[in-house]
Amino acid sequence: MTMQASEKTPRQKRGIAKTVAFVVILMTVFVAGFFYKILQPRVMNAVELRANGAIVFDNPRIIEAFELSDHRGEAFTLENFKGKWSLVFFGFTHCPDICPITLAKLAQVYPKLESDIAKQTQVIMVSVDPARDTQEKLAAYVPYFHQDFIGVSGDFLQTMQLTQNLNVAFRKVVQGDDYTVDHSGNIVVINPNGHYHAFIKPPFELARLLTVYQSMVQSF
Known part of the structure; x- marks a missing residue:
């Protein structure tokens, strides 16, 4: 005669309860892992990074020592690049378009970074x-875009030394009684070792810039 459910022994009931609990836990872990993977930021490989305008060097390049000053009047040297990731843009306060556009875009990217990446990132013009x-x-210009951004300047020779280290071109263009400055629009990426790690080419679309930068950090 078949034993009815009500006739199952306490031992059998405990066994069934354990089995059901195990299946539920297993399914919960699977579902949680699935959603965790989906919600994780996508990490691009080197080919994808290049296709999205980010050129990462196989061997990051050494930057020679330099001496500049930040917008607070404090010394800014090679040591300021060490211990953090640096997004460096070369521009000037009289720039009519590319400089304010790029700084505004970086100001949009900065608060959207993963918290652990944001803590180790500095933005410098x-x-x-x-x-x-x-x-x-x-001091009036750079923090306008974000209070944490750093403005850096110095004499012409020291500035030229740094730009040559980072393959950044710029030149003065006379316009009547005034002048402007033609310069590279790339964002230079310096890793926490203080080495020239990569550069990102414009245009800077928000989602793309966010993904390529975080991919570099997470792959380092």
Whole structure:
């Protein structure tokens, strides 16, 4: 005669309860893992990074020592690049378009970074117009986009030394009684060792810039 459910022994009931509990836990872990993987930021490989305008060097390049000053009047040297990831843009306060657009885009990216990446990231604008970009002008200009951004300037030779290390071109263009400065629009990426790690080419679309930068950090 078949034993009815009500006739099962306490031992059998405990066994069934354990089996059901195990299946439920297993399914919960599977579902949680599935959603965790989906919600994790996508990490691009080297080919995808290049296709999205980010050129990562196989061997990060050494940067020679330099001496500049930040918008607070404090010394800014090679040591300031060490211990953090640096997103460095070369521009100037009189720039009519690409500089404010790029800084505004970086100001959008910065708060959207994963929290652990944001803690180890600094955004820096180095002036390629040291004659006009005084400490006071940088202090009024750069933090306007984000209070944590750093403006850096110095004499022409020190600025030139840094730009040559990072393959950043700029030149003064006379316009009547005034002048402007032509310069590279790339964002330079410096790793926590203080080495020239990569550069990202414009245009800077928000989602793309966010993904390529975080991919670099997570792959380091």
